[in-house]
Amino acid sequence: MRKPLPRFTDREVLAARGSGPPLAGPALAGHRIAERDQLDPRKPFAMLVEPECDARRKVVDVATIFLTNRECPLRCAMCDLWKHTLTRRVAVGDIPRQIRFALDQLPDASEIKLYNSGNFFDRQAIPPDDYASIADLVRRFDTVVIENHPRLCGQVCSDFRDLIAPAQLEIAIGLETCYEDMLATLNKGMTLSDFDHAVERLHCERIRTRVFLLQSLPFLTESESVEWTLRSMDYAFDRGVDCCSVIPTRSENSLIQALARTGDFVQPSGESIERVASAGIEKDAGRVFVDLWQTERFFPCDVCREKRMARLQQMNLTQQVVPPIECGECGK
Known part of the structure; x- marks a missing residue:
């Protein structure tokens, strides 16, 4: 029988990153203290345009703007996005200015993602007084994707949906896993019931949803993590x-x-990532993407690494399982 999972607290998460009182214990001894980026509140900290398979199964160009704003108040044990945030609230007008700056630099795109290393409807992150100005900048896109916590998915989501019309609003939620005890371990500040209520409300309001899932969680073997990712x-x-x-x-x-x-x-x-991608797409229940940022670290073989990453990208775009790569060098 598996031992009960530990539960990380805000204090432990802050201590691990060097932002709070130190904790005793061998695990944290000598760990590297993380540093926060020095950011300009008037500029996004990153931006890009990349292809993605849309809800109609068409490949379109999607602009992603990584907004600079105040750190999320939640202390999820798995999160390192706080490094790209501020310790103070941005001024009214800063977020529209960031979006305008990015759109002036980026090539044209059909859809846009506004990711803010937290929750779009956290009033301390994105000032509500900016919602109308933001909507003016993004309603020309077919789809506007924002990220948000289930407990913040109230009437404000419907109001913003109306502001950006005729664009389709899509809300990305960090579900991470459907393993309920693990959500508590990760200090997610949510339950599966919170998630269920949020997506039910959003769908009733004609707001589309996507989720982020983590493949590999603490205290699980690799095979258990694969199983829980697919179950999620x-x-x-x-x-x-x-x-x-x-x-x-x-x-x-x-x-x-x-x-x-x-x-x-x-x-x-790399093998388990490929397995999850193939099994997820074969479900034919919805779009399945593998985040390919820094994926090269999971493929140690110099001979087949690029081919395996290209295969995953092709599967992301086509939503079809591609024949596996066979490598004579690593035997995988």
Whole structure:
């Protein structure tokens, strides 16, 4: 029988990143203190345009603007996005200015994602007084994707949907996993019931949803993580979610690095990432993407690495399983 999972607290998460009182214990001894980026509140910290398979199964160009704003108040154990945030609230007008700056630099796109390393409808992150100005800038896109916590998916979502019309609003939720005890372990500040109520409300309001899922979670073996990722896809698709974006968990987070040193976290192998991608697409229940940022670290073979990453990208775009790569060098 599996031992009960530990539950990380805000204090432990902050201590692991060096932002709070130190904690005793071998896992955190000697860990590298993470640093926050020095950011300009009038500029996004990153922006890009890349192809993505849309809800109609057409490949379109999607602009993603990574907005600079105040840090999310939630202390999820797996999150390292706080590094790209501010310790103070941005001024009214700063977020529209960031979006305008990015749109002036980027090529044309059909859809846009406004990701803010937290929750779009956190009033301390994105000032509500800016919603109308933001809407003026993005309603020309076919789809506007924002990220938000289930407990913040109230009437404000419907109001913003109306502001950006005729664009389709899509809300991305960090479900991470449908393993309920693991949500508590990760200090997510949400339950599966919170998620269920949020997506039900959003779908009733004609707001599309996608979820982020983590592949590889602490205290699970690699095979268990694969199983829970696929079960989490089923959970989301059964509730009408349109898209599951699978993020292979990287050891960029101080707490995860500490767990890796004690053997309580194992990052996914390239083979398990490929297995999840194929099995997820074969479900034919909704779109399945694998986040390919820094994916090369999961494929150690110099001979087949690029081919395997290209295969995953092709599967992301076509939503069709591509024949596996066979490598004479690594035998995989």
